[in-house]
Amino acid sequence: MTPNTLPDAFADLGSWMEWSLPTMGERSAQRQACSISDLEAFYHAMLPRMADVLDFLAEIAPDDAPAEAMALLHLAHSFAEVAPAVECFGQPAVSYGYDVARFIPGPEWAREPSGQ
C-alpha cells in the first residue's frame, strides 16, 4: 500500500502526494484529467529535486524497498509521465495522437518485488 509519507529528505514534496500513483494507468489518467498549467506546476516543482530523488533511489534495490521509497518512486514515475506533455506537446495529450485510454499497459514489474 502506498503510504502518505515520503522519505524525510523529501518531505518538501509532500504536497504532491496525489501524484504518487502505483500504476501507469492511474498516472496516465491523471495526466489526461489535468490542465497543462497543472502539469507544468507539478513538473517544475519536481525538476529541481529530481537529481536528488534519483541519487536516493539509486541506493535502493527493488526487492527490499521500504514503502516510503516506493512512494517516492511512484512520484518520480509521474514526473516521467507528465514530462512529454510539458517538454514536447504543450498540452496533456499527445498532439494529434491516438487515445491513450485505448492503449493498455501491462504490469509494472515482471514479478512483484517483496517490498510492495
Place this chain on the structure above:
Amino acid sequence: MSTTEKAVWLTDKRWHDDHPELGTDPIPIAPYISDEQFELEREHIFGKVWLPACRVEVIPEPGDFYVKDVEVCRTSIVVTRGNDGEVRAFHNVCAHRGNKLAYDQSGNTKRLVCRFHGWAYDLEGALRLVPDEDNWFDLDKSCHGLTPVAVDVWEGFVFINLDPEPAHTLQEYLGEAAETLDGYPFAETSAQPYTFTTVFNANWKLVKDAFQEVAHVPFQHHGSLPDGFVSKDNPYTHFIDMRLYGPHGRASLFGNNQHVDTPAQALASAYGSTMVSSVFSGESEVTEPVGVNPTRSPDWAFEMTVFFPSFFLAVTEGTYFTNQFLPLDINRTLVETTTYYPRPRTLAQRFSQEYSRVMFRDIFLEDGRQVEETQSMLRSGAQSHFVLKDEELFIRASFREVERMIAAGVATSGSRQD
C-alpha cells in the same frame, strides 16, 4: 561525420537497385480493403507461417501455461511447459464438446481442467481424468488428448505454426534474417518487459507498413522526437543500411549524434539505456552480433528486423522492443508491443525504464492516430494506389510476399481439387 564527406547511404544509392524483381510501380490499395483478400490471407498466410506466441520467461516452470488467441485463424492456443520441461502448444479446446479449455490468460497448474464437464488434461496434452467416465461408450482416453500445434523456440521467443504440416522448420523460416541477431543478449535483456495492447481500427498491412519505414519520422513524430532520428545531413531519416532476406527485412536506423536531451531525458539516461535518448549518443558499442549495425556506422541507433508476416524486433544496446500485429478482421488489428530491459537493480534504474516506457507509448500514439485516419480514407476510392519511394522498400517487398503466398496457396489448393 564530416559534412564534406557523405556516407554512402546519404548519396544517390537506391535500395531498390538491389531488388529489381520488386519493380518500382505504385501498389494497389484494393488488397487493404477487400474482404475477399482477407479470406485469402487468413487461409494462405496466417494459417501457414510461424507466429510468435510469447517469450519463454512467461512460462519458466513446469506447469506454466500461456494462452495466445489467434483470431485470424479462428482459434486459441495454449502454450505449456510440461513436467519434462518441454515447451508444447495445443489448440485450447476440450476434446469432449469443444469448450475453450483455459479461460485464464496464464497460470500454473498440474491439470488443465475443462470448466464445462471437468475433463482434465496434463500439460503434455494427454487426457488424464474424465468424471463419470463409465457413462460414455467405451471411451479410450488415449484417443482424446489435446490437438497439438507445431511449436519451436528461437532466442527465447516461442513460435507456433497452425499448419498441421508446416512447410518449413522455424529455423528454416526465420533463416538468415534471424542469424543476423545471433549473439544478441536476449535472455539478459528480457527480464523486465513492459507491454501495451490495443486494437487499431485498420488493416494489419496498413499497420505494418506504418512501422516498416521511418521516413514519416520528421513529420509524424515532430512533436515527440524533433531531433532524434533526423539531422542536417539526414533530414528525411534515410536508413543507414537495409536488406531483404527472403520475406523478411533488416534495416539499420539512423540516430542523431547531435540530439539535445530534454531535462527529463537527461535524468533518465543517467540511469540506463532509454529508447529515446541514449541511443543517439553515438557511444553505443554493439560489437556482437556482427549482423547488428553491419556497416559499423557511428550514426547507428537501432537495428530493426521485420519478420513476415508481422513481427518486428528492434534491438539496441541494453534494450529492445517487439511489435506483433495480428488481424482480427479486415479492418481491425490486435497490436501487442513490448519494450524489454534487464531487471532494474535499483529504483533509479526502474525510473529510467519508466521514462522510456512513457516516451515509447507517446510516440506510438502518434502512429496509432495515423493508421486509423489512413484506413478511414482508403474506402473513399479517391486514390487507387500507394506511390512508394525508395525508403519504403519493405512495404513493397511485404506486399509482393503477400501476393506470392496467396498465388502459391491458391495454385496448391486448386491442384488438390483437380
